[in-house]
Structures are given as structure tokens and as C-alpha cells.
Amino acid sequence: MSAPKRARNPRGDGAKLRDEIVLAAVELIDANDSPATLSLRGIARQAGISAPSIYGHFPDLESVIEAVLVLSFDQLGDAVAAAIGSHEADASAALLAAGRTYVEFGWAHRARYRMMFDASGYAHNAARTYRMVEALIARCAASGESDSSDPHLDAWMLWAGLHGVATLEKPNRNELQRLGPIDRVAMLDTIIRRLARVGDYPAQSSGPAG
Amino acid sequence: MSAPKRARNPRGDGAKLRDEIVLAAVELIDANDSPATLSLRGIARQAGISAPSIYGHFPDLESVIEAVLVLSFDQLGDAVAAAIGSHEADASAALLAAGRTYVEFGWAHRARYRMMFDASGYAHNAARTYRMVEALIARCAASGESDSSDPHLDAWMLWAGLHGVATLEKPNRNELQRLGPIDRVAMLDTIIRRLARVGDYPAQSSGPAG
């Protein structure tokens, strides 16, 4: 239904199917809003191949999911790194951009983001992203942009806060807007400022600090 | 295996099995650390009955899960209400206790807590708990214990922060301690103070405000 005919890979490129399988799994996950159960047969259907073909590239379903997780944490880390990189001179602006990017990844790939943190080993997989944020808070503290006296603890709290925003809210469905309207963007900035102790965090703030 | 023989309920008490079914489902969920798939047959096994017996009390599996969710949100709300109730005279102490209780529920029932917020409709189910916290922040603001000028927004951010701590950390496995040691209790208090703007939130704090 999704791919009725598929050209067989040429002789040396059999490994290409490996990437196609992982991509098909990602498509299936991202098509859902809530975390659904992945099946090997479903992935094969999405990739336009027969189910046994997967065994040429992965020993079992679990390994496919593991590959999806590794790819996803790489994508998340890359996105955050890019956000930081676009604000080289301004550490606190970089921190705000990193936080927004992190949460937006969770919102854009809701089921996948949840799957990433449902699996064990996420601390290891997310370590790269965590270290970037931790270093950024340390930079803000060094430059006086943050009052943080413990970047490790503050990075941890910020991570928890962003993770909460990423998983609690359902932007497309406005689930939580029923409890009363909320400006999500301003809320996100304020959470980052308060937890990382950046800028005018004690005052009521909805825009960037002057 | 779990319940080899089970006495049949007497004539008027057929509805008792309904509660036993929900309880069996809760036991199965709580026995897992990660969210696993519930099956109707598995619930029946856990309850010590045959699978078709469930149909006398629920039209399908989804309805059983719905009942589990309703019960769970009631338990969460009751726990938070009790924590608040034990600090009647001190709004900020009540807020800290409420936050700790909320997160402890998530830690104690990890898979169930995730299931509660994976399902749609959680905003409706959690509204009671949310309103309690919102009112508490308003009380703190009125008494000068909090600098909150927008209890609705601050309650929302606090909820997100607590939800993040509840779902990100795996206390039994110390998943995140690999990234560096963290004092969870102090961290939790600090998150609550910073997001609800209570007490000495701008200063580095690990104990209750004097």
C-alpha cells in the first residue's frame, strides 16, 4: 500500500536497506501521537519489503528499536548543538535557543520522544545533550549572565523542567489549554530562566532580557 | 499461579469482581518499571478468573484501562490533598509537601504514572490536582510567601517541572546518577521554590526557608 514496488539494491549496497528499515520505523512512530507498539511486520510493510528481509540487517525487533533510539538521540543532540552554535557570542541566548529546540523536538516527535525516555539507558544516550547544556550554564555563570553556583544541579533541574514541558503538553491538541490559556513560548522562556537562574528570572518576564 | 483458587462472590456481590479486576490490572502495571502492554487475558490471570468473566463487568479491554486511569488519578489527587491538609496553617510548607507527594507518586508507580499521561484526556483527569496547586500558589502569593503574580502560569510551570522530575528520574536504578551525583530531595525543593517563586528561591537553597 505504501510502496507497491521497490527496486532491489545493487550488489554492494545491501546495507542501504538497513537505513531504510530504521527510517520506516521512525515514520511509523512519528505517525502516531501516542506511543504505539512497533511490530517487525509493520516496519517491513512501511519499508515496502517482506518481513524476513529485516533479518539480513538486524537480529531481531529489539535491535531495530535500539537503532531508532540511537538515531533519535543523535538527531536531538544535533538540533541542540546547531541551536547553540548559532549564538556563539551570547551564552544566555544560546541557552534559551537550546531549551526551545529541545522542547520543540519533543513536541514535533511526540511518540518518538516518549519512546526515547521510556527505554532504559536514556541517561547514557542523552549524556551528550546534557553536557552541552551543563557547559552552557557554566559559561553563563562565568560571564555573569546566570547566578548559578552549581551548573550540574541547575542543568539537571533545567533538563527535568524541559522534559516536563516536552511530555506534558500536547500542542496540536491543546489538551492543557482547557485548564486555562497559556502562552507556551513565554512560559518556556520563563522556565529556562528560573531554573538556570538566567537574566531577569526573579521578575515576571515573558520576553528576552534587555 | 498467582491465585489458584478463588471463591465465587455471593449472590448480590457480583460487582465486587469489578474492583478485583481493576486492582489486578494495577498490580500488573505497578509490577513493571517500564510501561508494558496490558492484556485482558493477563489481567484475568492476575485476578485468578477466566478471561470471559471480565465481560460481565467491562465491555472491552479499553474500559478496564479507563477504570485504572480514573482510580489512579483519584489516588494521586487524594495523596496530594492529604499532603496539603497536613499543613493547614502554612501555605508554602503545604506547597512543598504537595510537590514532594506528587513526584513520589510518580516514582513509586513509575509505569502507571506514565500510562496516566500517555492517554488522552489526562488534562481533564488531572484537573482536580492542578486546581489544588494553583490555589495553593495563590494563597502563598496572598500571604507574601510567594512572589507569584500569575498563579495559573506558575502552577502550570510547576506542574511541568514536577512532571519532568517524576518521569525523567528512575530512583531505583539511579539512571541519572551516572551523569554525576545529585541530592534528589534538595533538588526537588529547589525546583518547587524556583518555579512557584517561594521563599528564598533566588538564593542557593537546599532546606526549607526560615
Add this chain to the structure above:
DNA sequence: TGTACATCAGTGAACGCGCGTTCACTGATGTAC
């Protein structure tokens, strides 16, 4: 340049399993007379 063949990249059929759900039933128990 031609051709036999090994290899590669997959496929189709089949297996046993647990699942949700249905159906006809069973046997204890309260009630009517």
C-alpha cells in the same frame, strides 16, 4: 567477447503463540409456593 558460476539481496510459505472476543454451558443460591 562469451559463458559458467558463486554470491548477493532479497521472497513466500509455514510454524507456533498469545491475543480479544463469542458462545453455549454449569452449578451454586436465593425465592416462590
Add this chain to the structure above:
DNA sequence: TGTACATCAGTGAACGCGCGTTCACTGATGTAC
């Protein structure tokens, strides 16, 4: 007090389904000679 019976609280067997996995295979393609 005795007894027939309706009702209640379940059970056991069976159904069709999608699943993960295995197995023997197929047919295109690059390579050796």
C-alpha cells in the same frame, strides 16, 4: 419445612488474527576463465 425454579456468577472451548521467527528458495549480477 420442603422443593421446584429462575437467576446469578462465573467457566471452557473455540474462532480468527497478527505477531516473531525459520526455512528453503529465487533470480539478478558481478567475476573468473
